Amino acid sequence: MRENNVETTREAKPFQDLAKWATKAPEGETLISTAYKDKVSEDLKFVDNTPGVHKPDPILVADHVTRKFGGMTAVDVNHFEIERHGITALIGPNGAGKTTFFNLMTGFDTPNTGDWRFDGRDMAHMQPEKVARMGMVRTFQLTKVMSRLTVLDNMLLGAPVQPGEGMFRSLIPGLWRKQERENIEKAEALLERFLLIKKKNDFAGSLSGGQRKLLEMARALMRDPKLVMLDEPMAGVNPALKQSLLDHIMSLREEGTTVLFVEHDINMVRHIADWVTVMAEGKIVAEGQPKSVMNDPAVIDAYLGAHANIDLGDDAVLDLKESEEH
Template identity: 90%
Template sequence: MRRTMRTNDDAAARGGVRDTERDGARDGARDADVADAKETVAGVTPTNLPSGDDRPGKPFHDLAKWATKAPEGEKLISTAYGDKVSEDLRFVKNEPGVHKPDPILVADKVTRKFGGMTAVNVDHFEIERHGITALIGPNGAGKTTFFNLMTGFDTPNTGSWTFDGHDLEHVRPERVARMGMVRTFQLTKVMSRLTVLDNMLLGAPVQLGEGMFRALVPGLWRKQEAANREKAEALLERFLLIKKKDDFAGALSGGQRKLLEMARALMSDPQLVMLDEPMAGVNPALKQSLLDHIMALREEGTTVLFVEHDINMVRHIADWVTVMAEGRIVAEGQPKSVMNDPAVIDAYLGAHANIDLGDDSVLEGLE
């Protein structure tokens, strides 16, 4: 995936603006990268990917504001993490349950039954670090249930799973979030009687003022509160909600609530973001912006797993696609190959989707 970057000083400055300090130790070095943002970063592979202070995190921060196509006078810039993931996955077999070069989430033998119905039956599943993975499938395939199991909102009947090497069995949802894996919901979860800004502040981790006695000493938490507020407002502006910051969250439209929930998830600087149908109910005019936000997350070092029914969107931004049907993973691979997989076509459209059932002779042949 390629993006563009303005070569004038104003664009370079925008490219260096951060909503918050992701890593205090790297901030000083990354600020120096902004001055060099005009140079093209090319040829990034798993063997020459920049590490440490040389990671090009700063210039990619404003990806959501860059044009999709290169206007006159702008240069192409290589998206380092995107190139790394593409290179890593290029030689991975397109088959269900395949192992990845650098997985961040790994699940084995995970099942969930409701009475006599098996909602999830995943033998093996991995997500590539720093990649954008799409989890697709028809309604009732078990995608949201699988999300619930991975994040601690539901308990599986069998199975084990790890996040960044840490066992997540019997780990409560709040601890999962603190470890760096956050999710959004298919039905948005916002505090309707709180303002949009207050909803954002709820997503900030380790707030010093959240204690009966510490709350009585403003000097302990006032500086952190100001930093959280600044970060929240920057994210709201990024998601086009800054004008709504003082409105009650209950007054937002369904699409705006989706944007608010996604912005709130980023308050904790997660390593893995799991988005459950992020485009559902979003105004078409905002969809392209949201797509750019998701791609910008990858270039900031965040791994993305999302559920989506819009196949065109999946084809446009996903590095890897996993297909679920009837609780099982039936296909995995590069977007182009998966879209042509007979198992995927069968799962979405049925085995005889391209047959004219109005022709009596065809019906006789099927019998």
């Protein structure tokens, strides 16, 4: 029943307007349905907070995935699952293997061992472009935009249907002009949503680091993905844009999109994640709901730092550190 309500709401409200509904309804209107959030929260409520635990409705399942570089093991994941329609955070110290794991799942790197399934289909050893066509798309820690193309052209590169790309078809505008208009309308709607519409005719290379992050996320949504994998979406983003980006991520869930993201901003993780997975030295070392994981003393001390929740500008921290040393 809840999912049907979500579908009805999505038809009544254009997707590009959802971002403003994520946390606070516009004046005079009611809050959008949070059916997916409610469903995920209810399902995960009964899941044990143990590494590699099985989920009620996983969209991505990985088993025995390893990646070695010489004598160093970068990834050694025995079992990993992502709950459908949820927002899962993958956290851990630098060098934990998070980005390498992303690369393996999306076909940008090849594992030494292991297999994984996306929405019930085998994805091991599949090329990145085929992974994207199956509905699993990712963004990068270091943004990948075409600097000498306009922002709009960058968006159009992500469109799944491009009938005019063939040499002979391109000579017959009647075969592709309608689809091209639809692609442009969709791209402009997404740019409006991500506050980039005024930049659509600018070269992508002229954008700030934060704007490039927004462009990359918007381009990923051109494919209407089932799963979006965001590699440090907040890195380099102006603080003024962070709340907007948070709302965009939460609105993805209410559109029925599953989100997996890597992030070092622990406050962001607490705010939006339904489930948190902790990686260290290539292994999954902890999993659970944000409150339980963040309050685990072993996780805080080993992976987030003993003073993760303390304002580092407070001189009291220095006094506390000195007393601990003595």
